[in-house]
Structure formats: structure tokens, C-alpha cells
Amino acid sequence: MPEIRKPRAPGRLLRRKFFARSVHEVAPDLIGATLLVNGVGGVIVEVEAYHHTDPAAHSYNGPTQRNAIMFGPPGYLYVYRSYGIHWCMNFVCEKEGSASAVLLRAIEPTNGISAMRRRRGLHDERSLCSGPGKVCEALAVTNKHNGLALDAAPIAIYARRETPQIVTGVRIGITKAADKPWRYGLANSKFVSKPFTTATSTDR
DNA sequence: CTCTTGATCTTCT
């Protein structure tokens, strides 16, 4: 018997200005927010922060054709091809030229679940959006969305209503700066890409 | 449950 999950009544719509500060402030503040693309999406439960001074960031070695959006103003979507196969989406933060972004790694599906199942194939709800490539497939985000504003159609991000318990850990799948605890998640969420085993914190 | 592998685009060496 599948669990019935009713769509949440959204909170305040986040505007681009929300992203105009440090990625390390924006990233934890996004946990619990609701992301919709063409009305399909859910609650953000896992993100990672990347900054241009961070060797693991795409922007570390300066602008390229791929990462150009990262060097632009905050509040826009940066989409890149991962391992030649998947798409991954980021929210550009801070200010123009600072080239920092938050990687979206997982959401808890709440809106348009049947559409997500259709796009992802036969998969249980827990696996629909539990990884950066999976989220983009479920939300049908591709390079065509690269550079779109985060506060205009088809994208909408709604602020959370309450401050959730946040957990942190090292980022997934990187080799440079692999010790930095810049992965943020919703405590006890079953929809993250991998369990958070290490430090828990309630800051922010 | 863990470990291995193939898929194959963009960037850097």
C-alpha cells in the first residue's frame, strides 16, 4: 500500500536575492525548501556547496564554456553534463564573478510523482530523486535549462516554513578537497542519495 | 549487503 503524500502548501516564493550571499549560508538554508519545475518536484533534502576557491569546484580553474553561468549573477540555474550521460543542476550564489554554486543532490518527491515515475521508469519513490542525476531526469532538467532564472517560470522555489534539523558531511564523489564538510542534508530523511553517517549539527 | 563495470561528454594535460 503506497503512502499517500499530499502536495504541500508552498511558502513564500524565493527571489533571486536569496542566493546573493555565501554558498555556505544558502546551502543549509535550502534544506526544507520546495523546488518545482513546471509544477513537478518536492522538498530539497540534500545539497552540496562549491566555491571558486575550492579545488573541487568547476569554477576553480576559471571560466569555460561549460561553467560560464557560474560566473554570472546569483539566482540562476547552472546545468552541466556529468560523466557524459547525466545532467546535474546547481543554484548560482553570492555575486557576479564569484562563481559559487549549490549542487542539488536529492529531493523528497511531493508534486507530480506520476510524471517523475514515468520519466525515470520503474522505480520506487525513494529512488526517484535520490541523486543529482536522478533529480534532473525526474524533473526533466537538461542543458536547455542552463541559465534560467530561479524565480521565474518554469522554475519556482518556495521557502520552508520551519527550520529543520540539518546534518552535514563530506561531499560525495570528489577527490579534491574531499575532507570539507560541505554536504548538507535533512536529518533522518529517507530520500538522500547516501546516509549521513558523520557529524550532525543544528546550525542554521 | 558490497564491489565492479559500462555508458560516453567536457575539460585539462
Place this chain on the structure above:
DNA sequence: GAAGATCAAGAGC
């Protein structure tokens, strides 16, 4: 030519 902000399927335990 190699590595990479990944995923799914298959083998083995």
C-alpha cells in the same frame, strides 16, 4: 589520453 560534483545492473558474499 585521462579524469570526472553519476547511475544502474550484475556478480559475489
